[in-house]
Every structure is written in C-alpha cells, then in structure tokens.
C-alpha cells in the first residue's frame with residue numbers, strides 16, 4: 001500500500017482550492033493501491049487558505065502568520081494514517097512546504113527553491129517511509 005498527496009488524486013485540497021491531478025495517481029487510488037491524504041487539512045487548516053512556506057524551523061503564511069503548529073499536527077495525523085494502512089511508500093507533491101521532498105520553496109514567496117523537505121515528507125523519512133516527489 002502507498003500513500004499519495006490527495007491533491008495529486010484530484011482532490012481540491014490545495015491552498016487555492018485547486019487539485020494537481022495526475023492520471024496515474026488517480027488510477028492507483030481507484031484500484032485500491034493507494035490512500036490519498038492531505039496533511040494540511042488534517043492539521044485543521046481551511047480550504048482555501050493563505051499560501052505558506054517553510055522559513056527555518058517555522059512555517060509562515062505570506063502575511064507572516066505562524067502556522068507551524070497546524071503543520072506539525074497535520075503531519076502527525078497523516079503519519080497515523082500511513083501507519084494504520086501499513087503503507088511503506090509515499091508519492092508526494094513536489095515543492096510543497098508540507099509534502100515536498102528534496103526541494104521546497106525558500107520562504108520568500110518568490111518561486112525560488114532550496115534543498116529541503118516539507119514537514120510531512122521530513123516526518124515520513126524519519127519513520128523509514130520511502131518518499132518520492134511527484135512534479
């Protein structure tokens with residue numbers, strides 16, 4: 001079993017209320033091979049919501065509001081789902097401050113990328129889950 005970022009499976013859970021659907025991911029969910037999760041929503045954040053980026057150990061919105069606690073809580077709840085369904089691999093949306101793996105936005109809201117992981121991707125890696133970034 002795999003876990004996938006819900007927005008990749010057609011769920012309109014992004015901050016701007018849009019999806020980032022990828023047909024291959026949708027097929028995996030339809031075939032029962034993957035479970036979709038959105039850690040940002042699981043952390044209690046609304047949809048739509050202000051865009052946010054990682055800034056050091058914090059996650060801040062574009063107006064400077066600190067949403068680090070919601071990100072931490074959402075990542076933890078999503079990890080519970082990963083463990084409940086026995087998933088060993090996660091296919092996650094690239095660049096996101098929650099799901100991004102390897103490269104994420106740098107906190108300047110200018111589209112610039114830096115090396116690093118989103119909060120959920122980082123937590124999964126710490127728990128031995130294989131994380132693959134999907135563009």
Ligand code: SF4
Pocket residue numbers: 005006007008013014015037038039040041093096098099
């Ligand atoms: Fe998609 Fe992950 Fe962001 Fe939710 S938290 S909208 S699943 S990238």
